Amino acid sequence: MDAIVRIVDDEETVRNSELFIFKLAGIPAVAYSSAEEFLSRDDLSQAGCIILDLRMMEMGGLELQRCLQERGSDLPIIFLTGHGTVDAAVMALKNGAEDFLQKPVKPEILLEVVKVHLQKNKELRESKAVIQEKINKFKLLTDREKEVLREVARGKLNKQIAIDLNIAEQTVKIHRGNAMHKLGLRSALDASAFLLDIGRLGKNE
Structure with a gap:
């Protein structure tokens, strides 16, 4: 239009x-x-x-x-x-x-x-539309996937995340893989940039 x-x-x-x-x-x-x-x-x-x-x-x-x-x-x-x-x-x-x-x-x-x-x-x-699309995708993640993704975005290793969240390292890998796949992300830097764009890096939601 x-x-x-x-x-x-x-x-x-x-x-x-x-x-x-x-x-x-x-x-x-x-x-x-x-x-x-x-x-x-x-x-x-x-x-x-x-x-x-x-x-x-x-x-x-x-x-x-x-x-x-x-x-x-x-x-x-x-x-x-x-x-x-x-x-x-x-x-x-x-x-x-x-x-x-x-x-x-x-x-x-x-x-x-x-x-x-x-x-x-x-x-x-156009910029607002892109951000809203990212927010909508993020909302589709489970609470645990969001939690793990934030830790990934902060540069933590799977082992560190497992200790901090009191879950198995294999479980972290599964949630990490699912979240990255759903959002089309490839690296921790991608995750950090994504969460910063939508203002979710420091939020527990």
Whole structure:
């Protein structure tokens, strides 16, 4: 699924102009006339970015930004406004906005900024998907396999693990082999990297 640009601006001429710019560039885009419309209709699960007007009739850009943060959205926000002030820019960027551009902005500048953030968000989503897939695989291990794998990842030998867990060394080998096979791992270094990626190396779960 392609990443999509969301334009949130209460000025129709601005929305239409930006939609035209992205259409010419072959970039999928959709426009909303208010923050409320955006929140009620947009699919936040689709990668992309948001071009957000700072001042709108009802809910303003900064308020929408806070709302999206509360919902856990990772969509990068590019503030585009004709009413920008230093204080507003500082607040927007401090709250996580990626860029703050003044209207009118040149099409080539807008496109350059948008392309960067579309790619960054796509890569972020892909990275999250890979991590989630690893987490799902890890959950399929038995409790003992998880326990043994953590010890393997810490660089311990089978004999050490057997002593620490008070089980037979042969049992350790079996659990180690099963865990490594299920996760597609070949070495203790692989196991360490895998558990670090999913934040499970230091947890007893």
